[in-house]
Amino acid sequence: MGVLEIKDVTLRFGGVLALDHVSYVVNKGEIFSLIGPNGAGKTSMLNCISGLYHPTEGSVIFNGEKINHLKPHKRAALGFARAFQNIELFPxxxxxxxxxxxxxxxxxxxxxxxxxxxxxxxxxxxxxxxxxxxxxxxxxxxxxxxxxxxxxxxxxxxxxxxxxxxxxxPELLLLDEPMAGMNTEEKEDMARYIIDIHEEMKTTIILIEHDMGVVMDLSDHIAVLDFGKLIAYGTPTEVQNNPKVIEAYLGEEKVG
Structure with missing residues (x-):
């Protein structure tokens, strides 16, 4: 059993299905990436993990305990920490x-x-x-x-x-696009810090990032979302060669 288990998580906003029966496991001490096109449900998934959203169906399980009912501050007390895509500091x-x-x-x-x-x-x-x-x-x-x-x-x-x-x-660090808006040098520095956190602090990291070079270099496992569905889950090599992932990012070629 991993440190975090996502089991059949579904999230609805009225008639909008943001997540559709998504399941995967994050192992202790690994860098796990969530990727997918814009609007795929990545941040919604991170919100379900951190407690900002509560799944309509399914379970979020941390160290063997279902935590669906816990509010964000209770999850922080368990060892969840998050860095937001949009900076949420006190200027x-x-x-x-x-x-x-x-x-x-x-x-x-x-x-x-x-x-x-x-x-x-x-x-x-x-x-x-x-x-x-x-x-x-x-x-x-x-x-x-x-x-x-x-x-x-x-x-x-x-x-x-x-x-x-x-x-x-934190025992579990959630990073929502930590390199968004950065130049090449800043991205390299951030990637180095993420590697150091992983290796020196032994922290489990869940990463959302659009730079596929960074994702493939850093990740132990990757889950790919598209329109709220899990379309691939595995190692970087397995995901990179998955036809569904290629289609989601590049589109299906039409001959006519």
């Missing part, structure tokens, strides 16, 4: 403060104890700050730690977005 806060917010589900000090800073609350904040500094060092953003996020370049903001997710120390 007027510093890089450090944005990353500290990623520790919120790890904070145990109650409201009363927090009112008396000198004591347990202080010790906890020091420990959370140490974890965040580790992430800052890992992503090589030491020189911008105190700069407001809104003043940074797009590529650096995407890196901070990933950093906030990493600050949670």
């Amino acid at each position: 007027h806060l510093s890089v450090l403060d944005n990353l500290m917010l990623g520790r919120h589900v790890r904070m145990k000090t109650g409201l009363l104890a927090s009112g008396f800073y000198w004591g347990k609350a202080q010790r906890e904040e020091v420990e959370h700050r140490r974890k965040v500094e580790d992430v800052i060092d890992f992503l090589e953003i030491e020189d911008i730690r105190n700069i407001p996020v809104g003043t940074l370049s797009y590529g650096l903001q995407k890196r901070v977005e990933m950093g906030r997710a990493l600050a949670l120390e």
Whole structure:
């Protein structure tokens, strides 16, 4: 059994069928990619995994437990973290403060104890700050730690977005198009960080990405969606040679 099992997941919005009985397994410690043409249902699937959406039918199973009923903050407490396609940072806060917010589900000090800073609350904040500094060092953003996020370049903001997710120390990291809008150099840097997260932190990663070169290079397994249906599932080589995948991306050649 994998760390995450998607079992016959169906998602409807009124008369629109966004996901149609999709099933696959994500193994512990792997990089698993979700790909497909625009509108295929990739982000809808990620929303079902993170708890923003609840499947109309089917099950989302994490470490053997069905979690359909859990809200996003409960899934975060289980070890789910997400970096969004559209940057969801607080632009007027510093890089450090944005990353500290990623520790919120790890904070145990109650409201009363927090009112008396000198004591347990202080010790906890020091420990959370140490974890965040580790992430800052890992992503090589030491020189911008105190700069407001809104003043940074797009590529650096995407890196901070990933950093906030990493600050949670996730067991499952969801990356929704982390390289969208980046230039070639920024993409290479992001790919290197994803590889390092996988190899050094042993984090299971689910990746949505349109750059097929990146997907084929990084992924252990790939699931391909098209109009909400799973049309292929396997290794990069198996998926790359699948006729249904070729047709979905290139279209069916018509002779007449």
